[in-house]
Amino acid sequence: MTVIYARSKGLTDKDTHYCPGCTHGLIHRLVAEVLVELDLLNDAIGCASVGCSVLSYNYLNVDMIESAHGRAPAVATGVKRVHPTKPVFTYQGDGDLASIGTAEIVHVAHRGEKITTIFVNNAIYGMTGGQMAPTTLPMQKVTTAPEGRDVAHCGMPLRVSEMIAQIPGAAYVERVSVHSPKAVRQAKKAIRNGFLCQMGGFGFSLIEVLSTCPTGWGLSPVDSLQWLEDNMIPYYPLGVLRSPEEA
Amino acid sequence: MSKTLMKGNEALALAAIKGGCTHFFGYPITPQNEIPEFLAREFPRTGGVFLQAESELAAINMVYGAAAAGGRPMTSSSSPGIALMQEGMSSLAAAELPCVIVNVQRGGPGIGTIQPSQADYYQMTRGGGNGDYRILSFAPSTVQEGAEMMMAAFDLAEIYRTPVFIVSDGMLGQMMEPVELPEKTHRELPAKDWLAVGHGGKRKPNTVKTLALDPIVLEQRNLDLQAKYARIAAAETRWESYRTEGAEIILCAYGSTARIARNAIDLLAAEKITAGLIRPQTLWPFPVAAFEGLPESCRMILTVEMSCGQMVDDVRLAVNGRLPVAFYGRSGGIIPVPEEIAAKVKNLLGRA
Numbered sequence: 001m002t003v004i005y006a007r008s009k010g011l012t013d014k015d016t017h018y019c020p021g022c023t024h025g026l027i028h029r030l031v032a033e034v035l036v037e038l039d040l041l042n043d044a045i046g047c048a049s050v051g052c053s054v055l056s057y058n059y060l061n062v063d064m065i066e067s068a069h070g071r072a073p074a075v076a077t078g079v080k081r082v083h084p085t086k087p088v089f090t091y092q093g094d095g096d097l098a099s100i101g102t103a104e105i106v107h108v109a110h111r112g113e114k115i116t117t118i119f120v121n122n123a124i125y126g127m128t129g130g131q132m133a134p135t136t137l138p139m140q141k142v143t144t145a146p147e148g149r150d151v152a153h154c155g156m157p158l159r160v161s162e163m164i165a166q167i168p169g170a171a172y173v174e175r176v177s178v179h180s181p182k183a184v185r186q187a188k189k190a191i192r193n194g195f196l197c198q199m200g201g202f203g204f205s206l207i208e209v210l211s212t213c214p215t216g217w218g219l220s221p222v223d224s225l226q227w228l229e230d231n232m233i234p235y236y237p238l239g240v241l242r243s244p245e246e247a
Numbered sequence: 248m249s250k251t252l253m254k255g256n257e258a259l260a261l262a263a264i265k266g267g268c269t270h271f272f273g274y275p276i277t278p279q280n281e282i283p284e285f286l287a288r289e290f291p292r293t294g295g296v297f298l299q300a301e302s303e304l305a306a307i308n309m310v311y312g313a314a315a316a317g318g319r320p321m322t323s324s325s326s327p328g329i330a331l332m333q334e335g336m337s338s339l340a341a342a343e344l345p346c347v348i349v350n351v352q353r354g355g356p357g358i359g360t361i362q363p364s365q366a367d368y369y370q371m372t373r374g375g376g377n378g379d380y381r382i383l384s385f386a387p388s389t390v391q392e393g394a395e396m397m398m399a400a401f402d403l404a405e406i407y408r409t410p411v412f413i414v415s416d417g418m419l420g421q422m423m424e425p426v427e428l429p430e431k432t433h434r435e436l437p438a439k440d441w442l443a444v445g446h447g448g449k450r451k452p453n454t455v456k457t458l459a460l461d462p463i464v465l466e467q468r469n470l471d472l473q474a475k476y477a478r479i480a481a482a483e484t485r486w487e488s489y490r491t492e493g494a495e496i497i498l499c500a501y502g503s504t505a506r507i508a509r510n511a512i513d514l515l516a517a518e519k520i521t522a523g524l525i526r527p528q529t530l531w532p533f534p535v536a537a538f539e540g541l542p543e544s545c546r547m548i549l550t551v552e553m554s555c556g557q558m559v560d561d562v563r564l565a566v567n568g569r570l571p572v573a574f575y576g577r578s579g580g581i582i583p584v585p586e587e588i589a590a591k592v593k594n595l596l597g598r599a
Contacts, residue, residue: 062445078314
């Protein structure tokens, strides 16, 4: 019998704690596969953030450092300055990166740190129970905006990738999604490009991955994928926002 | 090396290089800027890495990352900047990451002033960060002593897997004194098998973390930390005594203030008033033992600080009610002069 699909050796044997239908596990797998395929697994150093993915170090088969809320890019900077030739990445959610960690993500790009950030955007605080994030969509219902996000009260959602893409030190920025098999394949390509950009010494790379939170959104896993496609992609358009070729 | 006239801040920076510091991450703040400026100039020649961070929050977390990945990092700041770093210090202590943090204290609270102060005693010994943790805190009172403490700090940080504070102040940082850096003593350092450096396919992944959701696990981790703190207290507590034998009153002061207190004691001696000094060289662990077995002659303790009274709490705990403990302090960036301390002593002894 031929094995056509198996656990990546970039992942540990642990079962994840993620809710059914959450796409964190899938995104972990993409990162793991890319690290294996680029032969970076042995040298890679990851920085986990605070949020649902805080435990990503339990699932990714690489040395990892847990960072305080929002500070993973600063922690990764410290790591990279000790190991300039090793692959260093952060894995952060939108509460962590787009809210409390905005200074760190802007300045890691500003310095052109040769690290790769996997930015998982599910438009909500998942781990703390579904509060509003800077990425929460207009009128999206969350526990701290029970009638839906009122943009007159708290502004329009933050488009992080567009913001980062215009920083000179950012070499590769792409927004992808994982709502369909086609999107997943594109997401993996983008993550691969991010690490290639880093190892090529071009500068900072950020891959924003639109992700689901069925529990926080109050939707089934399948409906969540549809909701992502119908609601998130129009506001957060997919595509390459910056690449070394254009820089 | 012969004696060189150096600013306190610069001597700390040079001693950091000599002590084996590999990385500096920091954010500008007065009155400590000579430290990053010195290292920005010197590190490129000596193979070290200097990086200016976007904030104190980022700086302390860069230290965290560098320490977790095997560097010998440091940062320096001054009081309000140290306050911003407290989150990181709690994490560094929890993750048991070796590093050195310099605080060149200035007057507070708030933005306060850039003038010297010792109002960060609580920050340096009680922490502003969350949780049960302690940080080994050295308090030099001369430029020379600061350099020596700094040279030893990086090895101590690795031996105990802990952040180490060098508690200076705006006066010590800005003043110039002759310094002679000693040769670095070689110390056996524990292997760092816990680093996040890439597993090389040869071992299970290492994780540097502080999250412990299981209360049984976290309590045990806290007990292990406490046991380590007890070992540090047993081996690293330091203080210096001056003219305590036969003293009627013993002053307690650290850092710059201790120098002024010594001058006050000498002034008093000229007036046949016998006063002594206990000078804590470590703020945590506090030298409790220095207050056990005080001379029979001693009637009271006077704590002198450039604050409204912070270390005096620890002095009272150490004295434990055996003697009255008085306090004299100036704050807001005002440096007390020997005469006013001497006047306070005379007043306390009823010889005014």
